[in-house]
Amino acid sequence: MENFVFQNPTKIIFGKGTESAVGKELKAHTNKVLLHYGGGSIKKTGLYDRICASLKEAGVAWTELPGVQPNPRLSLVRKGIEICRQEQIDFILAVGGGSVIDSAKAIALGVVDDGDVWDFYMKKRTPTKALPVGVVLTIPAAGSEASNSSVVTSEDGWYKRYVDAEVLRPKFSILNPELTLTLTVEQTMIGIADMTAHIIERYFTQVPNVELTDRLIEGTFKTLIRNAHILYKEPHNYAARSEIMWSGTVAHNDWLSTGRIGDWGSHMIEHELSGIYDIPHGAGLAIIIPAWMQYVYKANVAKFAQFGNRIFDVEANFGSPEETALEAIRRLKSFYQSIGLPVSLSTVNIPGDRLAEMAAKCVENGPVGNFLKLYKEDVQKILQLAL
Amino acid sequence: MENFVFQNPTKIIFGKGTESAVGKELKAHTNKVLLHYGGGSIKKTGLYDRICASLKEAGVAWTELPGVQPNPRLSLVRKGIEICRQEQIDFILAVGGGSVIDSAKAIALGVVDDGDVWDFYMKKRTPTKALPVGVVLTIPAAGSEASNSSVVTSEDGWYKRYVDAEVLRPKFSILNPELTLTLTVEQTMIGIADMTAHIIERYFTQVPNVELTDRLIEGTFKTLIRNAHILYKEPHNYAARSEIMWSGTVAHNDWLSTGRIGDWGSHMIEHELSGIYDIPHGAGLAIIIPAWMQYVYKANVAKFAQFGNRIFDVEANFGSPEETALEAIRRLKSFYQSIGLPVSLSTVNIPGDRLAEMAAKCVENGPVGNFLKLYKEDVQKILQLAL
Incomplete structure (x- = not known):
């Protein structure tokens, strides 16, 4: 810590x-x-x-x-x-x-x-x-x-x-x-994607011994998943709306940041997307985060395996933590899909012709991200993985 | 909520x-x-x-x-x-x-x-x-x-x-x-008992739809258990000391109270114990809480079953949630014992001759507790269960 x-x-x-x-x-x-x-x-x-x-x-x-x-x-x-x-x-x-x-x-x-x-x-x-x-x-x-x-x-x-x-x-x-009862399902799910992004950015840290906040984030994430599924079917469910609304605040009010150094690379990359293409931030994050994960997971396989095991109930494979880690990324992606979110640039009709431009703008002030420092070529590769 | x-x-x-x-x-x-x-x-x-x-x-x-x-x-x-x-x-x-x-x-x-x-x-x-x-x-x-x-x-x-x-x-x-590195193991564990009590008092509420805070409490509790066991063997472990110190604040700073009505009956009963016998508050709580649980669990068996399943990894028995609930209480008691805490009044040499007096003082301003309202005879029975 x-x-x-x-x-x-x-x-x-x-x-x-x-x-x-x-x-x-x-x-x-x-x-x-x-x-x-x-x-x-x-x-x-x-x-x-x-x-x-x-x-x-x-x-x-x-x-x-x-x-x-x-x-x-x-x-x-x-x-x-x-x-x-x-x-x-x-x-x-x-x-x-x-x-x-x-x-x-x-x-x-x-x-x-x-x-x-x-x-x-x-x-x-x-x-x-x-x-x-x-x-x-x-x-x-x-x-x-x-x-x-x-x-x-x-x-x-x-x-x-x-x-x-x-x-x-x-x-x-x-x-x-x-x-929030009158928000459309789409607006609601885009908002939930933003919340998941806020806690994912905090979760993936290379700071060791952050057990309490790891567990608080895991609990918040589980709450988001369960209540997202409820609202996807029953948008007028007040109890689920309450859980989501309070979780959204807790995801970003820094209770879950104490003693950690967050990543924030995915946010920086997404800002280039929604800056140029004006797509909703939450949708952009649902696209970028799985690609980011695929690109960086080897920098700390154990953390990704823990993410999968504790949040998505992926069975721990101690013989191959990488398998657990990769399954975690798949589960996150299918969670986003299960609530109707895009998980690729093509789904939102963003072509691949300005990836280099976005990557260059993203790192104008130096590399982004803390879990793994990302330079221009890294950002461009992540955007490519997101196509 | x-x-x-x-x-x-x-x-x-x-x-x-x-x-x-x-x-x-x-x-x-x-x-x-x-x-x-x-x-x-x-x-x-x-x-x-x-x-x-x-x-x-x-x-x-x-x-x-x-x-x-x-x-x-x-x-x-x-x-x-x-x-x-x-x-x-x-x-x-x-x-x-x-x-x-x-x-x-x-x-x-x-x-x-x-x-x-x-x-x-x-x-x-x-x-x-x-x-x-x-x-x-x-x-x-x-x-x-x-x-x-x-x-x-x-x-x-x-x-x-x-x-x-x-x-x-x-x-x-x-x-x-x-x-805190110089605290004795006994002082440390008494402190941890106090922290568990603060989150138990918050956890056992009859307010429905408190999922986020339930999960935050469960995560805090798991952190306490794991790090208590580390410090029981290695009192000089800085990482575990950090987790315990921050958990102790989080257990009582009201992040975990939002939208809930806590119980606080066990605290009220314990205050009579340490008021008269001057025992450490944390030790008194480790004695009172399991007795309180045994007395009240039928008021919401599902909550106790969830407590056991999510915090102590008790396998859920849907055919008999009561079995899961009772196993949860046993696991809490053995957790306290495993870190050297007393779980009965006799262990700390408190005899049974003033139970009625303590029960009467405890409810002087009316019944205590919210999970189940406790009157004089209830408090006395809980103290008897704690003998």
Whole structure:
């Protein structure tokens, strides 16, 4: 186990009807917020009205900035920064999924900074302050509701880049699984793929003696598998929606990172995919991860064998741990397929003609991944395996 | 799953050599602390000198209050409150195990309160404020380093009582597993018993659909079992010390409580034991829990069968889940025995002549436990089963 510092002060308000608490929660921090959301589905579901009623009741004023797209864009972030400055807004309320939250976090960074907010994403500078952000979550997937990270896409060159900073953890996040009952099966499963990716990136570490967190990740993964299968058949099952929603937060709030060094190579590769082709991040991960696994498993066969044995109940073959490891990768792939996810680039009609370009962009700042360091040719081979 | 609110802002600083950070951490909060510790073992190990050096370097002054005993006493708490008031101290630094931390929390409650601090423990009033507390942990067991609770014993009638309040979570806790390498095997195993008790109390709930947290608890329990056995043979194994130390925090920091209603009946019964007989809390729990299980398992046989199957690898007998459940209780008992813990009152020379008195005291404020509500006669029967 590595030495670590852990602190996650985000207040989680979880369960039925909890969005009605949003006004009261905000009032403890501010009198005026930027109400940031996406394409307007929150108006169709009535959530928008309930949020506005709660804000009014608490005496919290707001200015709206809708229009966040999946893979949120830097141009809208810049617009949000401008609005907050003009209207002296000191709190961002994100109502939506990971894209809305990440866009809100980017605005929160930019408002209090004199330079270009994109610098933080291009790792030119490290953020030390941000406006506070609050969340009403509608799509469980990205885990941004309690994470320290934000991912934004710049239209200039279609760079999709992330920033990590403790100041980005939301002050509070309201998680009502009822709000997720109307998500389509496809949206739900793409979100679950993202959750599995977050814990896979943490699981595959070369740090020895990380037993507790290994086991916590394994338990979280088993929960995702069982409840994904339930929701694939019964999307209106509240209990399964609850398990998935809370698992999505736990997968990325860093409880499962303590004492470990995660990999994150698959995320870096996927960002090139969804940066250029604008596919959903979760679907891209379901494609990239099995290919990544096939390419890297020899760097620690025992870890892959443990993954298969403990999560997918693959019988341990001590005579050939490699057999157990390979069966683990097959099982993960068929899990993704069993919930309707793509596991190859061809399935989502991405051709093989820009693999070298994506590989080059991916390693612009040096090799990616920690389980096995990946250089340009490695990334390109992984993308090829994903075809 | 129940609706829940969760927030645990305690900063954890974990790993080798981390106690040297104590001065710097404190300086962010205060210029003068009450340095609270136990019988002086920290002087023998050199920890005291390292703490003092770090405080001096950071420019943090201190007044000392040593002398915390296991099952910390109200009289010393009152003394601490007086010192803090006289010297206008606004931060308590606890260096020790659960008893020192709980005593520090009690002082922190009392200093800012006009009434009698014992009122909070007797549930006459609910605390809403407290001085901040910081921790350097030396005995992993109670989990108080990130919990919202404090347990204190009043010498007037030997009442051992607890208080829960969010204001009691420490600002920071420094956890260096190296500091635990000198604990005896007996101290270590008593601490581990306390950790198992914290997760057993959470596990046995009648709330349905708590899959994620069930699995997280199961993973934590498996980690405790494996590493207890390692430390029983190799008390100087740093990796196992790390797993145990972090597991002890996770067992009680409420990650594993989200959406559940814990039982806590065994804790209430044990408090009567250690209140009167002054035995270590962990040892008392290893005695009470198996007896409690034997008495209550019929209230939810399936949960006990799952406990045995998933944690102790008891083969599931679907024809007779009761057989699986009973085998689970036997396995827990033999786990405790295998690490040298007592599993009966007679082993620790506690006779059966005061069972009725303890049972009566235990339910003075009404029945205890949530898995099955326990009245006086139930508690007495459980104590009898523990003879």
